[in-house]
Amino acid sequence: MTPTITAFEHSPDGGQGLARDTRVRWAFEEVGQPYKVHLVSFNAMKEPEHMARHPFGQIPTYEEGNLVLFESGAIVFHIAERHAGLLPAEAEARARAIAWMFAALNTVEPPILDRATTWISEWKEPWCEQRLRLVDDRIRDRLGDLSTRLGSADWLDGPFSAGDLMMVSVLIRLRSSGILDEYPNLSAYVARGEARPAYRRAFAAQLAINAGKQPA
Amino acid sequence: MTPTITAFEHSPDGGQGLARDTRVRWAFEEVGQPYKVHLVSFNAMKEPEHMARHPFGQIPTYEEGNLVLFESGAIVFHIAERHAGLLPAEAEARARAIAWMFAALNTVEPPILDRATTWISEWKEPWCEQRLRLVDDRIRDRLGDLSTRLGSADWLDGPFSAGDLMMVSVLIRLRSSGILDEYPNLSAYVARGEARPAYRRAFAAQLAINAGKQPA
Known part of the structure; x- marks a missing residue:
């Protein structure tokens, strides 16, 4: 079905x-x-x-x-x-790919969502611009660590997995912010994801x- | 090991x-x-x-x-x-329990984390109190839906599962806010979780x- x-x-x-x-x-x-x-x-x-x-x-x-x-x-x-x-057959590699799925959704996405929410729901508030700067720094904390871990690898842990699918999907949300451009290896990582047929x-x-x- | x-x-x-x-x-x-x-x-x-x-x-x-x-x-x-x-043996019930794990972490926890972050990192900002009210309303949006879905059941979908473990763990973070008290069935749900040996x-x-x- x-x-x-x-x-x-x-x-x-x-x-x-x-x-x-x-x-x-x-x-x-x-x-x-x-x-x-x-x-x-x-x-x-x-x-x-x-x-x-x-x-x-x-x-x-x-x-x-x-x-x-x-x-x-x-x-x-x-x-x-x-x-x-989307998931490696080997048990330990599979568990690590799943960890990256959760990391994308529960560690990397929350400050990125906060940015979007502040834009959409708080743009009329007097604090909007100042608060966006705080949120952007929280996003940079995550991206800096992610960039270090990715290094020069193509994907987060061996071949492309559901962990990469989720992480790229989360990072794409930053496209219009320009923040991703500060991390060339992450920009290239997202571009590799977007280039997949x-x-x-x-x-x-x-x-x-x-x-x-x-x-x- | x-x-x-x-x-x-x-x-x-x-x-x-x-x-x-x-x-x-x-x-x-x-x-x-x-x-x-x-x-x-x-x-x-x-x-x-x-x-x-x-x-x-x-x-x-x-x-x-x-x-x-x-x-x-x-x-x-x-x-x-x-x-x-922690997970039902039957495949469809297992998939639904996993869905609740993701819902706890990616749908319910983000506004609750936002509340904690605002308290911890923005308490000196002039907007802190006013913004907390906005965030609390976002939390109420999630809790209202969750309360409706839970209804009078003990757990979210059949017997206690990893989905309940994660949802209760996320809701416990609201303990000091008093917001949970507005949803008696959710308060009772959290209490049931906390009462487990x-x-x-x-x-x-x-x-x-x-x-x-x-x-x-």
Whole structure:
């Protein structure tokens, strides 16, 4: 059975690939599995039908038969566990790849999300600009450590894995900030991720829905 | 071989159980596995020996033979995968429990962390109090949805799982804020988690290290 995911009917980013369905699309493309997409409006996301799929009324979700999942991290992991291509077969390498997934979502993404939230929700506040500088320094703390660990390697731990998929997806959110440019090896890392044919197909698929629509 | 985790030599919370080693200790206790603890000072956390264990210079880490893991989510998952007691055997229930782990760490914890960061790092800023009110409302958005989903159930999806372990651990961070009291079923959920013998042993073990020491 082909799984169905949900995505924004109108993505707030107008198709820049920042919505979290892109991560899930990318995972499907890496493992060569087809998927269907069910688009939901902002209103529909908060209605009972969708809240039954996703307790927090967000996208993406994953449905396959009776199984309903939410959280992009969990969905990418579910795909990676069931199909070859995103997790190493060797047990210790697999555990380390999973650690990088959690690191992307729980250590690197929070200050990056804070930046986005401050921009979107606090731009009218008198403190916005000053606070963004504090948040940017917190982001730099993470990126500095990540840059040191990556060094001159192509990927975080051996071949490309779901850990890299998630880390690149999180770092892409910094594209418009210019902060990533301060870390040439991280910029190159993100560019390597974006150059993967699977990412390009995922990006094109979400853009096809949003192209020509105004960002919300 | 008994795994070794790292924990703060002096926890910033003075033993309230908010440091992330408590989650990992709790997981070990739930599955009945012994573990060793290696304490690290704030200085040692940023030195090469520890940065080799943890790319972001934090605790906890997990070492067992040649395997070195970081990120409390990844470590709890690693323990849960290898020992019965934290993940359902049935595949779909297991996937849903994992989704709750990711939801705790990537959807519920970020605004709660934002609150802690604002308190700790921005208390001197003129905007601190006003901004905390905004952040508290973001926390309430998450808690409201979580409360609705939990309803009158004991745990998020069937029997207690690693998803509940992680969600309770994240919600405990709100203890001093009073916000949790606005959601009686979530308060009761956290209390159920804290009442588990495994949690009590984990809490006592971290308190034994920090008791009598001043919070940093």
